[in-house]
Amino acid sequence: MSRRYKIRAKGHRVYDVSEVMELYDICRNTVSNWVGTGLTPSHGTGPQLFRGCELNRFHIARRAQGRKNLRVGQFLCMSCKVAVFPHMPSLNLRQTKKTSWMALGACSECGAAVMKLLDATKHDRLQEAIRTNANLTEIDEGQAEEQVCVGTNTPLRLPENPSMNDRIIHDWQLYAGRYDSKTVDAHLASIRDFEDFFEGQCFSLTKDKDVGKYRKWLLEKGELPREAGGFSASTIRHRASHLAAFFKWLGKQDGYRRLSANLFEYFALPRQKMARVLARPDKIYPSIDEALTMIQSMPTITRTQRRDRAIVAGAFVTGLRAAALSTMRLKHIDCVAKTAVQDARDMRAKNGKSFVIRWFPVPDAFHDIVESWKEELANDGFESDDALFPDAKYLYRPKVGTDPVPTLQTNGVVNRAFRIASTGLGKSFSPHSARHCLKALGDKLCTRAEERKAWSLNLGHESVVVTDTHYGKMTDGTRLQVLGSLKEEDQTSDDEKELLLKYFFHALVPGSPEHRAARILVRKREAALDDDVLE
Structure with a gap:
């Protein structure tokens, strides 16, 4: 079995042995x-x-070693693509010429056969190791590995990124198991940033002044432009929030109870300082007209191109995030009832949320593309449990067997589809921009509170506040345009309104002062209306 170990572990996380075994299937x-x-x-x-x-460092180093600098007991496994030490009982030496030998064995990781040519010196060393049953890692003269952390008096080998806090962070990971994986990763990024700021200092030594120093550094980062390594206001708030929650939990753990009880409160950010943080650039998202142009400009010659177009159309029809969209199956979309289902049991759904979606009232062209794509797959034998947007290798051959066609493993295809779609507009829209577009469309179409609530729920939000706060925000350009188009509010007083009513109902005596005043008011209003028509 091939073991290439190209899986990348999450750099900020800490893994125990069982988690490493599960990650690499070893x-x-x-x-x-x-x-x-x-x-x-x-x-x-x-x-x-x-x-x-x-x-990650260990596996990158192993892959980089290749055939070069192999130690006497090391072999290059063609299955693993890395240097390994074979099983000692499997090692066998055969003479091929008078002064050369072939060493044969079995890889200790995948069991594949490994071999290499030996000269007389290396042959003697391996033969002696076989005779004495010595460890192959110790037969090199002057090239032995550093001692492993085994026993009671072995020297400590620090990793490339030394940390005194890995064990308590692993404990926190168990506590944070109730959160979504992406949420945990965001918290860990903040925790590691704090740790790196103090060069790996143990968290048990953290003082109030340390938190104040880090908070000051965060605020200074906020005043720098992004090109110079500055942070946005959102990044600063999230870092402070994540660290406050972590240290609040940390203060209750054994060995850390001596920390100040109010330590987490020192992460609170001053409002006056936060006001000086540079605002983030407006999030770019297409209007519904631009979205229509995007799908109309996409090529449709090959099945892969038609799939990519259906992905983009599906994002605007359902409002699903990229992760959920890439794991949809045919059963999750109903073209008759105009509904879609986000099923957390089968899909990569944020926060494990499942709900039914009513197709959004976008132009019919979007609906037609999604319907035609599902029909095309059904005509090729795809069934309800098959992927709605499968990998390209499943699109150019007939389906065989009863096993369902698997869904995409990553969001890369969805991201690429949006990149292709937005090329014609000279912009770069992400899959998430479709949700911003739908929120902006809802602002135009929804006129009642219940309509706004239904629209928000259809996006998967529990509250309208979440939708209004994070999606489809009005850009500065739009804000200035709207304000510039506003006219001065009507300043007509109640007495003047009553006078106008009497005038139009012919209740005023012609030539009287009241009649003349009413005539002046009427002419002003007519002149204002004429100006609006000309504009």
Whole structure:
């Protein structure tokens, strides 16, 4: 079985042995072999833990080694594509010429056959190792691996990114298991940023002044432009919020109870300082007319192109996020009832939320594209459990067997489809821009409170406040345009309105002062109306 180990661990996370085994689909002995050949566990007593960035460093180094600089006991496994030490019982030496030998064995990680040519010196070393049953990692003269963290008096090997806090962070990960994976990653990014700011200092040594120093640095970052490494107001607020929540939890853990009880409160941000933070650029999203131009400009010659066009149309029809859109199946969309289902059991849905979506009232062209794409798949034998937007390799061959066609593993196809669609407009829209567009469309179409609530729920939001706060915000250009088009409000007093009513009902005596005043008011209003017509 091929083991290339091209999976990237999440750099900020901490993994225990069982999590490493699950991530790479390996056994416990393989983890031990990795530790023996250079993988550095996090320091401390107790079960071994591994930081994600250390796992990535280890595998990148192994792949880079290739055939060069192989040690005497190392072989290049063509299945794993990395240098490995074979199983000792499988090692066998055969003489091919008078002064050369062939070493044969089995990879200790995937079991594949490995071999390499030896000269007389290396042959003697391997033969001696076989005779004495010595460890292959120790037969090199002057090239032995650093000692592994095993035993009681072994020296500590720090990882590439040393941390004194990996064990408590792993405990927090267990506590944060109730959150969505992306939420946990965002919190970990903030925690690691704080840790890096103090060069890996143990969290148990954090003082009030340290938090104040970090908060000051955050605010200074907010005053810098993004090109110079500055942070947006949203980034600063999230960093402070994440760290306040973490230190509030940390203060209740064993070994950290000596931290100041009010430490987390020092992450509160001053309003006056936050007002100086540079505002983020307006989020770019298309109008519904631009969205229509996008799908009309997309090529439709190949099935892959028609799939990409259906992906873009589906985003505006359903309002689904890229992750959910890429994992839709045929059963999740009903072209007769004009509904779609976000089913967290089968789809990558944010916060594990499931709900039914009524197709949004976008132009019929969007609906037609989605309907024709589903019909095209159905005509080729696709069934309800098959992917609505499958990988291209499943589009050019007939479906065989009863196993459902799998959904996309990543959002890359969805992102690429939107990039192609927006090329004709000379802009770059992300899949999430479709949700902003739909929110802006709802602002125009919804006139009653219940309509706005229904529109918000159809986007998957529990509150209209969430929709209004985070989606389809009015840009500065639109704001200035709207304000510039407003006219001065009507300043007619109640007495003048009553006088006008009497005039139009012929209740005033011609030639009287009241009649003349009413005539002047009428002429002013007629002149104002004439100006509007000319504009």
